[in-house]
Amino acid sequence: MAFVTRFAPSPTGPLHLGHAYSALLGHDMARAAGGSFLLRMEDTDLERCRPEYEAQILDDLSWLGLTWDGPVHRQSEHIACYNARLEPLIARSLLYPCSCTRSDIRAALSAPQEGVQHNVYPGICRGRSMASRLPGDALRLDLGAALAQLSPEALVFQETGAAHEGRHLVEADTALSDIGDVVLSRKGEDIVAYFLASAFDDADQGITDVVRGVDLFTFTPIQVILQHLLALPAPRYHHHGLIRDDQGKRLAKRDDARAIAKYRAEGASPADIRRMVGL
Template identity: 70%
Template sequence: MTFRTRFAPSPTGPLHLGHAYSAIIAHDMARAAGGAFLLRMEDTDLQRSKPEWDAAIIEDLTWLGLRWDEPILRQSEHLNDYNKYLKAFESMGFLYPCSCSRGDIRAALSAPQEGVSHDVYPGTCKNRPMSDRKPGDALRLHLDRALSRLKGQNVTFEETGAAHKGTHHLDPERALQEIGDVVLSRKGEEIIAYFLASALDDVHQEITHVVRGEDLFDFTQLQVLLLTLLELPVPIYHHHRLIRDEAGKRLAKRDDARAIAKYRAEGATPQDIRRMVGLG
């Protein structure tokens, strides 16, 4: 099996040191294995994603000396492709409409952030049938039913990152307590949940190893659950350490002072960046 991995940023802000570290790790792992490195723009958030950030990310990665082996995949260009998977979940009886706060649902669709807890949905709309769906309603995963489908099945995934290395088993009780009935999509806004789109595109791009920050590790069991329900292949995961500021806080896109473009403007070299993130 050919090693295939990817770097999948959201074009909603500048590339910073943490992004550079993740991209370099994925790129170097692919090259060391004689495999392929791909670039994917996870731009399903149509309001916040901007063409200028897309272009800036490409410029920064190119300057860092990273090269991808296939055309860039942009999620916004094939939003309709995700619908068949939503319909598959619906046909299995795993979806229900939800009319709860639009702001809460938008937050649930976004990529997780370290230090921001995921509130498990209390089930307000759980008993609504799909026939009751109204314009603007979101679609939630009926987790109890989904887990019942997998009852007796040993759902696992492999992790090669140092902090979580080994074989992990899906724990149904933990899933109910920590995941709950997550939002998968909202009708009329062409928004699909970050974690679902990402998992589906990993399959579409035949990614064998998902390389990303350890802040996303807790969402892995959800992605593995969704892929298993759809009878799709589950990749191997590698969650690496995060690049943090002086206070130990994870870098975010608001940390413009650590933007790669700023370091470039100040005369830094790609090797300087590697040294800054501990790869020199």
């Protein structure tokens, strides 16, 4: 099977050294395997994503010497399709509307961050019918009902990253206690959950290997559950180590001091960036 991976930044800020490491590693792995390297913009957060950030990302990646196969895939152009593909879950009574705190729901739709605690939803709206959905309501997955429809033996994924290498089983009890009824989309705001759009795109683009930071390893089980619920193929995962600052913190987009554009302006070369990230 051909090796196909993707780099999927969110254009909410400039690329920093951590992004460069992930992109370079995925690109190197794909080219070494004679496979494909795709570029995807995870831009479903229409409030924070900016065209100027996307333009800078594309310019930085090209400067680093990366090439991608095919056109850039932008999630913002497919939101209606993502939402429409939730219909099978609605038909199976696995989704319910939720009108809980607006800010909490928006936060739940965002890409995960290292060190940010995921609050397990207490199920306040569970049991509501889809007929009761109001403008602005989110859709949550009834995780308990979903797991009851799946074979426990099927909920496995293969990890090739050094920190967690091997075959992993998604335990139902752990998923219920650590994940809970996640938000999948929000009505009226045209936004969908990071992990839902990613699961659909990985399947549609034929991704065989997901290369991303180890901070996302604990988020993989919900994607595996969705893949099985929606009859999507499951890729292999490679969660790599993170590039950290002098205090050991994961680099964030607000850390402009380590932005690739800043290093470029100071005269760094692509080879310098490779050395900085250990490649």
